[in-house]
């Protein structure tokens with residue numbers, strides 16, 4: 001088969017994984033990124049088995065194993081009481097049940113590993129500092145226009161255009177969706193701290209999840225276990241300005257003024273916090289003609305199931321599968337991609353919202369939530385998500 005020409009807009013985790021997948025199948029890929037270079041926010045990422053299985057298949061297992069950590073469990077506690085509510089089995093249990101690990105990694109480590117693999121593929125051309133402004137579909141090919149940093153416009157034609165350009169996607173308009181994302185009412189604070197400076201009871205090889213009516217906190221070791229990544233969720237009426245806006249530690253601590261002493265001690269450690277406003281965007285269309293959307297461009301999710309990047313990785317593998325099956329009919333292949341993904345991504349979006357309601361429930365509901373978590377045990381807590389973690393790329 002002679003390969004297709006494929007333009008991928010956006011070189012985040014989704015765009016990089018897609019470029020690698022499609023180049024390995026013999027297509028020639030142009031990966032277009034608006035940023036002048038590659039940098040990643042100093043934060044962590046949980047890579048559940050549905051995503052790690054795909055990355056291992058791409059040959060990235062050895063590199064990931066060197067930098068990832070494998071937390072043994074999630075320990076769930078009440079934010080104010082500090083009491084242990086329940087556990088979710090991770091570590092060897094996940095590996096055995098799903099045949100793939102539940103890793104946690106530093107985002108920069110994952111990006112470096114993907115980027116190294118992408119750069120070693122001769123069929124991938126990376127162009128940075130180019131902002132895609134417009135994408136148009138056509139019967140013979142699709143076309144896109146980008147602006148360079150010096151203001152010049154350039155045109156590119158391709159057999160397929162994939163929008164991996166994140167929640168504020170420009171490519172989305174080309175599949176007929178002109179609506180804007182809506183603020184979800186949450187701000188995520190992220191920071192890292194030296195593991196040695198964490199309270200000893202929170203420095204183990206486990207993920208901590210603290211639940212409260214005003215928000216929740218997640219932390220886990222990253223960077224080969226040397227750092228702890230912390231995400232604290234705050235309910236808010238308005239979004240903060242900008243993406244990854246700096247936040248003052250005192251503001252976060254006042255939000256969590258009644259937190260248990262160990263958690264407050266952890267939250268006091270980081271010197272720098274960055275804040276993300278969380279947006280939602282109902283899925284209208286995943287593919288039309290020669291254009292497909294993936295990752296946050298297609299289906300942003302609340303991070304309460306840790307599935308945003310995992311879904312982008314699944315999208316990449318699914319795009320690879322449908323184009324391998326029908327390389328001569330791009331529109332049908334992309335329509336099949338949409339059909340494979342739609343129900344699953346909608347279900348995960350809904351499950352993330354449900355987790356938000358459960359995590360932040362008031363006194364009465366949280367009493368029953370805690371009782372149920374205590375009763376069902378760590379393994380059954382994991383098994384509830386068989387439908388997420390057991391994902392396999394369609395044949």
Ligand SMILES: Cc1cc2nc3c(=O)[nH]c(=O)nc-3n(C[C@H](O)[C@H](O)[C@H](O)COP(=O)(O)OP(=O)(O)OC[C@H]3O[C@@H](n4cnc5c(N)ncnc54)[C@H](O)[C@@H]3O)c2cc1C
Pocket residue numbers: 009010011012013014015032033034035044045046047130131132133164165166167168169170188189190231276294295296297301303306307308309310311312
């Ligand atoms: C607090 C928090 C915690 C999270 N934790 C997890 C987790 O544990 N596990 C997990 O799986 N997910 C997690 N996520 C979600 C995950 O980070 C995202 O879903 C994922 O990174 C999306 O990847 P993407 O490649 O689709 O988009 P992005 O990472 O947004 O990449 C889009 C890229 O496109 C580029 N771009 C944008 N517009 C243009 C344009 N016009 N032209 C050219 N380039 C363009 C951007 O510069 C960017 O590089 C979390 C999210 C948050 C906020």
